[in-house]
Amino acid sequence: MEMMRKERIDRGVRVRTAGLYAISSWREMLYLMGPPLFLIIGMIVLPVILELAPYWKRVVNIVCVYTLLALAFDFLANFVGLVCLGGAFFVGIGGYLSAIFNVYLHFPVYLSIPLATIGGAVISTLLLMPALPLRGVYFAIVTLMYPLLATRVIEALNIFGGTNGIIGLDSLPNVYVEHYLIIIATLIFLYGLRRFVNQDMGLVIRGVKDNDQAVRASGISVTRMKAFAVFVASFMGCFAGAYISHMYSWAGNSLFALDFSIIPIASVVIGGGGTLLGAVVGSFILVPVSELLRNFGTFRIVIYCVILTGFIVFKSEGIMVYVMRKYHQFERWVKV
Amino acid sequence: MEIIVYGTINSVILSLTALGFTLVYSIARMPNFAHGALYITTGYLAWLFMNKFGSLPYPLALALAIGITAAIGALIYRFILIRIRGMEISEIIATYAIGLAILEGLRWGGLRGMTFTLPPFITGSMNIFGVSVDYQRLLIVVAGIGIFATLYLFTHFNKVGLALRGIAQDERAAMMLGIDSDMTAIISLALGSGLAGLAAVMLLPLGNIIVEVGYNVLIFAIAVSVIGGLGSWGGTILASFIIGFAQILTEAFLSSQYQMVVALLAIIITLLIKPSGIFGKQKELEERV
Numbered sequence: 357m358e359m360m361r362k363e364r365i366d367r368g369v370r371v372r373t374a375g376l377y378a379i380s381s382w383r384e385m386l387y388l389m390g391p392p393l394f395l396i397i398g399m400i401v402l403p404v405i406l407e408l409a410p411y412w413k414r415v416v417n418i419v420c421v422y423t424l425l426a427l428a429f430d431f432l433a434n435f436v437g438l439v440c441l442g443g444a445f446f447v448g449i450g451g452y453l454s455a456i457f458n459v460y461l462h463f464p465v466y467l468s469i470p471l472a473t474i475g476g477a478v479i480s481t482l483l484l485m486p487a488l489p490l491r492g493v494y495f496a497i498v499t500l501m502y503p504l505l506a507t508r509v510i511e512a513l514n515i516f517g518g519t520n521g522i523i524g525l526d527s528l529p530n531v532y533v534e535h536y537l538i539i540i541a542t543l544i545f546l547y548g549l550r551r552f553v554n555q556d557m558g559l560v561i562r563g564v565k566d567n568d569q570a571v572r573a574s575g576i577s578v579t580r581m582k583a584f585a586v587f588v589a590s591f592m593g594c595f596a597g598a599y600i601s602h603m604y605s606w607a608g609n610s611l612f613a614l615d616f617s618i619i620p621i622a623s624v625v626i627g628g629g630g631t632l633l634g635a636v637v638g639s640f641i642l643v644p645v646s647e648l649l650r651n652f653g654t655f656r657i658v659i660y661c662v663i664l665t666g667f668i669v670f671k672s673e674g675i676m677v678y679v680m681r682k683y684h685q686f687e688r689w690v691k692v
Numbered sequence: 693m694e695i696i697v698y699g700t701i702n703s704v705i706l707s708l709t710a711l712g713f714t715l716v717y718s719i720a721r722m723p724n725f726a727h728g729a730l731y732i733t734t735g736y737l738a739w740l741f742m743n744k745f746g747s748l749p750y751p752l753a754l755a756l757a758i759g760i761t762a763a764i765g766a767l768i769y770r771f772i773l774i775r776i777r778g779m780e781i782s783e784i785i786a787t788y789a790i791g792l793a794i795l796e797g798l799r800w801g802g803l804r805g806m807t808f809t810l811p812p813f814i815t816g817s818m819n820i821f822g823v824s825v826d827y828q829r830l831l832i833v834v835a836g837i838g839i840f841a842t843l844y845l846f847t848h849f850n851k852v853g854l855a856l857r858g859i860a861q862d863e864r865a866a867m868m869l870g871i872d873s874d875m876t877a878i879i880s881l882a883l884g885s886g887l888a889g890l891a892a893v894m895l896l897p898l899g900n901i902i903v904e905v906g907y908n909v910l911i912f913a914i915a916v917s918v919i920g921g922l923g924s925w926g927g928t929i930l931a932s933f934i935i936g937f938a939q940i941l942t943e944a945f946l947s948s949q950y951q952m953v954v955a956l957l958a959i960i961i962t963l964l965i966k967p968s969g970i971f972g973k974q975k976e977l978e979e980r981v
Binding site: 433434437439441486487489490492493494496497498500501502504505508509511512513614618621622625629652653654655657658660661662664665668669672 | 956
């Protein structure tokens with residue numbers, strides 16, 4: 357019997373665009389620039405298109421918030437090797453800080469969001485510091501505990517408005533600022549992060565995941581690198597939190613809710629870990645689904661978890677890796 | 693005196709909840725984030741058997757519930773975790789997702805409020821050193837000691853138990869001697885889930901069966917195991933006594949709401965001073981960067 361096997365070969369256009377030929381024809385340029393331009397332009401025109409369906413305009417903002425969190429998770433998990441089970445912690449810190457700046461100290465919006473972002477990132481990094489010199493599950497454990505504890509501490513001590521939360525934050529100046537602030541921030545973080553992981557510091561950080569002893573032998577402090585990576589991730593998370601608290605004009609306990617922890621993880625696993633773009637794709641799939649299932653309450657979390665487990669077990673590469681393979685390569689059957 | 697008596701009881705309770713988690717981690721090297729979910733599942737199953745499905749007698753219902761939970765643990769490993777073993781990130785995410793799915797599913801199914809309770813085994817109370825203690829709590833202490841003794845005997849004088857310990861100490865050497873790694877992992881998950889269930893049926897009569905308890909149990913189990921050194925049993929017992937007494941002291945002098953904060957502070961202090969926990973000697977080199 358004749359044996360066949362599947363062979364995977366790069367498409368001609370991919371090989372050509374790897375060199376100088378890339379700028380020699382429109383086809384090659386389109387091949388290179390098409391997907392990113394589609395994403396960027398698509399995200400920028402999305403709010404305008406959705407003028408037709410006003411309810412979904414807000415959903416775009418929420419999608420972007422989750423995208424930021426998913427990017428942070430993907431960066432930490434697949435580039436640094438730290439599994440963060442508590443993205444909600446970053447959101448909560450950022451949200452509460454900007455509420456404190458805005459309501460208690462009367463800072464304007466354009467000051468409270470950046471201050472909350474930076475301050476929140478510093479605070480989260482310091483709080484996560486004890487778990488950083490260790491390998492293994494400690495980081496996951498500590499990040500799992502923080503958001504659960506934060507709600508209880510706030511309730512128990514009755515600080516920051518207790519269970520009612522802090523109300524009366526200034527909302528953003530107008531709807532378009534509200535949309536484009538988060539959309540442009542998402543795009544900047546996405547492409548900035550993609551650059552960052554391929555530059556000097558990013559390469560060292562990836563080295564921490566693959567072989568921390570080698571990084572250490574090169575005279576670089578592993579803990580400092582991890583702390584910096586956590587700072588970057590929590591920076592994104594805190595920005596998302598500060599933004600969302602201003603969007604709702606409210607900062608409360610639900611900023612520490614499980615949704616902010618589990619949906620980004622699910623998006624990354626579905627979209628494809630380690631690609632960063634996968635985080636975007638995953639959020640764009642999952643968050644609208646979550647809006648459709650709003651009536652189901654906590655049952656949504658069950659659905660995410662089932663999807664998540666299914667993807668991890670049966671399709672661990674995720675959508676984005678699969679799509680990229682199809683885009684760059686073709687397959688054919690050959691004789692063995 | 694009250695502090696000593698209730699501190700001891702609280703410590704035994706804590707070590708009971710943490711035992712299953714530690715066992716799974718030490719043998720299968722897997723952090724079982726579904727621990728709290730399995731704990732609550734057992735309680736809910738026992739309640740179902742007693743109140744919905746033909747009102748079985750109490751001991752039978754409990755035994756069935758524990759058995760089913762152990763089977764769930766084994767099935768989780770056999771069909772899900774076995775495929776991602778060794779991929780640390782996936783292991784953490786998968787167990788966490790399974791735990792969340794169970795807990796939030798139960799919450800959606802209506803597991804809240806005061807309706808879900810299990811009766812205590814024996815009612816009544818007696819005085820110990822002038823402190824009134826009800827029989828259920830006394831029973832927990834006695835049973836806790838019994839469970840520890842049984843586990844010790846099982847892992848030291850039984851072939852299966854010795855195999856489990858062998859895998860925990862050196863997986864490759866154990867496999868060379870013909871011990872099936874996956875089989876021991878299945879056994880350990882079943883045993884760990886069963887222990888979670890056992891702890892649940894003993895402890896749940898003290899309160900309501902609600903979803904929040906699942907999260908609390910997970911947090912305290914993790915806290916105790918981290919402080920004692922992940923995967924170390926002696927450390928787990930010692931750490932549960934430390935946290936148990938610390939909690940009772942905070943409850944006596946501050947307020948019970950600070951209990952969680954005590955656990956977290958204890959974890960952070962442990963990670964800062966002695967990251968591998970009190971008895972985590974053998975893995976110190978592995979885990980420290």
